[in-house]
Amino acid sequence: MQEEKFDPAFSSTAKLDYAFGIPLTFLGIDLPVIPLYVNAYVPPQPRIERCYHLGQAIGRGLKALGKRAVVVASGGLSHFPGTDRYASPATKFDLKLMRELGTGNLRWLLSLDDRMLDKTGNIELRCWAVAAGMLGERVPDMVSFDPSWHHNYATFAWWSAQNGDTNPLHYPAIAPERVTLTDALHRIANDEAERARFSANRASFAAGLNLSPEETAALIAMDENAFTRLGVHPFVPFMARLQLEREE
Known part of the structure; x- marks a missing residue:
């Protein structure tokens, strides 16, 4: 990662909390796991572009090592725990996000600055951006959206192999x-x-x-x-x- 100009912190004593435990339990994963913490809540948080580029760097590292990995990104959609907006998730924004990412336009996340992430209660999308950087532009195989009175839940999943460009350019390079x-x-x-x-x-x-x-x-x-x-x-x-x- 340092060669990719990233200097991640390291801990030998950090414990895995529910953000890791819940998805791993539901997925039934019983394999070696490398946890990656992304600071979503406490300023100064990383910009979403930095998170996306980190994902790209990890993807390049895996490719260089000849390794394959399952990528799991945990983080809910709009919610405002500890604030007066706890009962008012930004559902309209979340639905727009679902439409964009559902088409495979994962780079849409890069249009969100720190203020927009905070305004819409989507600060945890920083975690999604890391996964998006690793995946690239890919149409998901599964999409689900489950709103609630205080928190919108969503899932995207990819398992199909990429077989070329599924959305060719109208104006490609000239032969x-x-x-x-x-x-x-x-x-x-x-x-x-x-x-x-x-x-x-x-x-x-x-x-x-x-x-x-x-x-x-x-x-x-x-x-x-x-x-x-x-x-x-x-x-x-x-x-x-x-x-x-x-x-x-």
Whole structure:
């Protein structure tokens, strides 16, 4: 952790309290456990960004060691023990949090500053942020929300393996080997003479470009889905098609 620029405190005598005991009991875990205390209540507390980055550092450490681990983060949603708001959990805020994290947007936690955590009674989300840093952007396999008059309870769980990007970008990186094809599309979109030459004979236009068979077929058909599969930025063929349609 020190190489990751973290200096965690260490104790040989600290006892595990209910924050550890309850989840471990419910999960029936009877394996070696490394407890990690996150100071949620007593100023100065760590910023939530720092907690998230700590989780990332732990994840990198496990990967470097070739180890797998079960991550359990304990901490309730909005509650205000010892204050006049004890009977008024911030349920509206908690439901928004559930929606965001339920989509796999775990980085949403980073939008919460210290004042917002305190205002909504969610200071224990610092613990969640550590787990979020270890997990990355992942859609949970299970979500539950159980409100009460004084404390909102929630559970997120992940157990499925990550199989690539389940939410691909609309505008991914451009494949460098498609420069010639991209240049041709750009000329069709922006050069009137080139556009006229393409419209007059698409096959002849494509034949002079030294394209692959797949690229040639996509260009002649102006197949935008094929362009995207080939790694062409979708905005370029979109503009080319738009200009061609305007002149029809």
